[in-house]
Amino acid sequence: xxxxxxxxxxxxxxxxxxxxxxxxxxxxxxxxxxxxxxxxxxxxxxxxxxxxxxxxxxxxxxxxxxxxxxxxxxxxxxxxxxxxxxxxxxxxxxxxxxxxxxxxxxxxxxxxxxxxxxxxxxxxxxxxxxxxxxxxxxxxxxxxxxxxxxxxxxxxxxxxxxxxxxxxxxxxxxxxxxxxxxxx
Numbered sequence: 001x002x003x004x005x006x007x008x009x010x011x012x013x014x015x016x017x018x019x020x021x022x023x024x025x026x027x028x029x030x031x032x033x034x035x036x037x038x039x040x041x042x043x044x045x046x047x048x049x050x051x052x053x054x055x056x057x058x059x060x061x062x063x064x065x066x067x068x069x070x071x072x073x074x075x076x077x078x079x080x081x082x083x084x085x086x087x088x089x090x091x092x093x094x095x096x097x098x099x100x101x102x103x104x105x106x107x108x109x110x111x112x113x114x115x116x117x118x119x120x121x122x123x124x125x126x127x128x129x130x131x132x133x134x135x136x137x138x139x140x141x142x143x144x145x146x147x148x149x150x151x152x153x154x155x156x157x158x159x160x161x162x163x164x165x166x167x168x169x170x171x172x173x174x175x176x177x178x179x180x181x182x183x184x
Contacts, residue, residue: 002029003135005097007153008036009145009166012177018074021163024128025083025149027102034130037072037083037102039122039154040162045069047123051113054106060113068159072124080125082108084118085151099151120155145170 008024024036048065051058072081082103086095092105101118111117130138138144147153147169157165167174 003034003146004029005100005149006146007039007149007166009147009163009170011143011145012174014143019128023162023166024073025100025154027083027096029135031132033132034135036128037070037081037122037124038128039070039083039124040159041071042068042159043071043125047113050123051109055109058110058113061115064113064117067121067123070122070124070159072126073128075127075129077126079127080104080123081127082112082118082121082123083154084121085155087118100149100154120151122154 003026006026006029008022008026010019010022010024012021014020014022019038021040022038023040024038026034026036028035045068046065047067047069048060050069051060051065071077084101084103085099086101090103090105090108092107093101093103095101108117112121112123135144139146145167147166150169153162153165153169164174167177
């Protein structure tokens with residue numbers, strides 16, 4: 001079973017600093033591997049600061065300038081990914097489903113800081129990647145919980161609450177998760 005357009009929710013005993021208490025939107029998952037974006041790991045840079053460096057002439061409205069950027073994962077941390085509500089118009093956009101689109105082309109940088117850009121977006125630097133069979137092995141080891149992705153959880157939940165909200169969306173409370181598990 002593949003979990004494209006699902007969220008991976010880290011189990012409490014996952015101690016890798018790149019993924020501890022992470023929530024990852026899986027953009028792609030197939031027989032060749034998986035690719036996703038961590039959606040709850042803030043970095044100390046705002047959208048306004050990034051745009052000032054990358055596109056100094058871009059129009060940026062004050063409320064968007066304050067948007068926190070996300071560490072999308074440890075792979076290619078210099079590469080940017082914008083996960084957003086579907087809105088056409090950019091060269092490097094792929095519609096993932098009715099609720100999500102990902103854009104990697106630089107042409108979106110001129111508008112992500114103002115009203116011409118997507119109203120709901122996550123700007124991530126880097127991504128998380130798995131080779132063939134790697135994610136399946138981690139799932140079998142109970143490293144991750146999975147849940148279908150929702151716009152409300154991804155865009156409507158404050159950054160610092162996404163892990164807890166994802167666990168609660170499964171119908172459990174975070175304190176109920178245990179690091180030990182049995183195998184039948």
